[in-house]
Amino acid sequence: MSLATAEGRGLRALVLVIVAAGLVLPIVAGLWQTARAGFGILPAIGAGEISLAPLRTLADLPGFDTALRLTLVTGLGATVLSIALAVGVCAAMHGRMSPRASGRLLTPFLAAPHAAIAIGLAFLLSPSGWIARALAPLMGWDRPPMLVSVNDPDGGALILGLMVKEVPFLLLVILSALSQIPVRQHLAAGRSLGYGRGIVWIKVIMPQVWPLIRLPVMVMLAYALSVVDMALILGPSNPPTLAVLLLRLFSAPDIALLLPASAGALVQAGLVALAFGLLVAVERAGRAIGRWWVRRGGRGLSAEPGLWLATTLSAVLFAAGALAMLSLLLWSLAWRWPWPRLSPESWSLRAWSTPGSGWAEALANTALLAAATTALSLALAIAWLEGEDRARRGRAGWAEALIYLPLLVPQIGFLFGLNVLFLRLDLSGGFLTVIWAQALFVFPYVMIALSDPWRALDPRLPRAAASLGAGPWRRLFTIKLPVLLTPILTAAAIGIAVSVAQYLPTLFMGAGRIATLTTEAVTLSSSSDRRVTGVYATLQAGLPFAAYGAAFLIPALVHRNRKGLHPGGTA
C-alpha cells in the first residue's frame, strides 16, 4: 500500500525484534538455565550429570513441605480474599463515588512499594507497635505482650500485607473494566426484577467483568505465590515460604545448594502454573454452577450483610495501609518513642542528617535506575503503539500475551538462570544489566497503562494533521505526544513506581553490588534501628509519590488554559 504503511511495518518489525530479543529470549534462556541446574547440570560448579538428586535434596530439606503449604495458603488466600473484598466494595460503592475521587484515593496504595508497606505494617502490628500500644491501657499491658503478630508461622501477617497492596490494585482494574459495561442499566433492570443489589452484582455484573480482569488477576496470583521482599519482612521465618527458602539457598555460602535451589525455582514455576490451572477449573465450574443458580431465579436479598462486611474490612485494610505509611515517616523522625506512648516523646532529624551513611547513595542509584528503565520502556511502548498506528492495524492476541509474559512467570524461576548466563558472558553486576532486568517488569506495566489512552485518542486529530500536510513524525511529536501528555506521564509514574519496588532483579542481576532503597530497606527491616529503616522506607515510598505528583501537576500547568484536555472539560 502506501509509503506510511510500509514504514509502519518496518517500525513494528523493529519493535517486535527488540521485544523478542530483550524480553522473551532472556526469560526463555533464564528458565532453560534454571531447568538445567535443577536437573543437575551447572558446569560452573563442576556439576555435569543429569539427575533428580537436586530435587530430592530439596524435598529432604527440613520444612520444605511446610514451605509449600505456606506458599499456597498465603498466595491463594490473599488472592481469593482480595477478590472477595474488591468485588464487595465495588458492589457497595459503585455509583456513590466518582471515578476520579476513587482514583485519587487508590493512588498512594498503588504507588507505595510492597517493601515499604510491609515495613510500615510490621511497625504497626508488632507487639511493640501502634496497635498494641493503643490496646495497652485497655488490656493492662505494662510491657509489649508476648504475641507473634508479625512473621507468624501461619503467614497471617503476609496475607494481610499482600491484601493491602492487592485490594487497591484489583479495585483499579475492576473500576476500569466497569467503565466498559452499562452497569447502571443492568443494575436497574435486575433490581426491578426483584433482585437485591449484591445479587445483581454477582449474577449479572461480575460475569461480564471477569473476562476483562482475568489477566490482571493472574498477574496478581503469580506475584502473591512468589513474592520475596514482603515475605522476608512479614512472612513466617522458619520455615519461610518457598520463594524465601529459595533465596536463602541461592545466597548460601555452600555453592552446592545452587542445584536444589534451581530445582526449587522450577517447583515455584510449577506452583504458579498449577494455580493458573486451578483458576481455569474454578472458572469452568463457576460458569456451570452459575447458570444453574441464575436459572433457579433466587432473589436472595440477603447479600447486603456481605457487602457491608466487605466494605468494612476494606476500610480497615486501607486504614492499616495508611497508618503503616504514616508510621514510616514518624519513626524516621522519632528520637525517643518509649512503650506505650502513641507518639514519639522526642523528635530528631539525626537519621536524616547523615546522608553519607548510605541513604544518599541508595537514593541516587534508585532514581537513576528508575529514570533509565522508565525512559527506555516508555520509548519502546511509544514506538510499538506508533508502529501499530502507522501499519493501521491493531494488536494481535499473541503480541498482547507477549507483554504479559514477564508478569506471569515467577521472577525467581528465570532470574537465577539468567544470572548464570550473564556471569558466563561477564555481564553481571553492572548498572546496565540491572536497568535491563528491571525493564523486563517495567515495560509491561508502562505498555498496559499507555495502550488504552493511546487508542482512545480522537483519530480525527492525526488525520486532520495529515490532511494539512504533516508527515508521520510531525504528527507524532506535535499532535499525539502533546495531546497524550497526561497518560504518558501517568504511565511514566507507574514505571517509576514499579522500578523503585524491584527487589529480586536488582539483587540478582546487580550481584548484590548495587544498593537501592529497596534492597537496603529489606536488609535493614530485620535490624533493630527503626529510625534508619524508617528513612529508607519513607524515601522508597516518597519517590513514587513524587512521580505521581509530577504526573498530576505537569499537565495541569502545561495545559492550564486548555479545557479540552482536562478530564471533565468540554472538547
Place this chain on the structure above:
Amino acid sequence: MTLELHAVAVAAKGAEPLFPPLTLVVRPGEVATVMGPSGIGKSTLLDAVAGHLTHGFSLSGSIRLDGTDLAPLPAEARRVGLMFQDAALFPHLSVGDNLAFGLARSVRGRAARRAAVEAALERAGLAGLHDRDPATLSGGQRSRAALMRTLLAEPRALLLDEPFSKLDAALRAEMRAFTFEHIRNRDIPALMVTHDPVDAEAANGPLIDLTQLEVRPCNT
C-alpha cells in the same frame, strides 16, 4: 484542478464492496454531494480519497486529482483538505497555533507567518482570538477556524464530512455560505458527504445517491 473518481469502490477484506462503483468528475470551484443512509460507506469513501483507509479495506478504481493518481501517495502528500463534523481543532494548541499548523511551509519568517494567520482569523471573523483555547469557542467559531486552518494549507481539493450537522439551523446557513464561497474563490473541487438535502441544494453541484447507483459487474 479537477477531482476525478473512476469506478471507485471500497471493500472490507473478503466482503462485498460497500457501494457500487462510483464515477464522478468534480470541476474546480464545484461542490459535489454524496448522500445515502448511514453505514453505506460515505465516510469510508472520503477516507479513501484523503488516504486514511484503515487496514483491511481495499480500494479499487482510480482517484485522480489534476491528473495525478492519488492512490500511491500518503495522506500528507495528497494536499486534500478535510473538514469534520465538529471541527477537530487540536486541543493542546491555541486557535492561532491551530491555523499556523495548517499554514503552508512556503510562507517563511515568523512575522510573515503570524501576519498570514492574523489575516485568516480576520477573514473568518475571529480577529483577536489568536491566543484563545479552542475549547472556549462557540460551535460556529470552531467551524470557521477549522476551515481557515484547512485553507491555509493550500489544498488542491476539499473533503467535507457532514460539516454543518452539529450547528444549529441559523448558523448552518451562514456557515454553508461561508464555506462554499471560499471554495469558489479558491477554485478547487470539493466533495461533501451529508444527510441534509438542504446542504445538497445549496452546494448546487453534482449529486450522487450511493443507494441508487447503477450496479455494474466487477470485471477484475
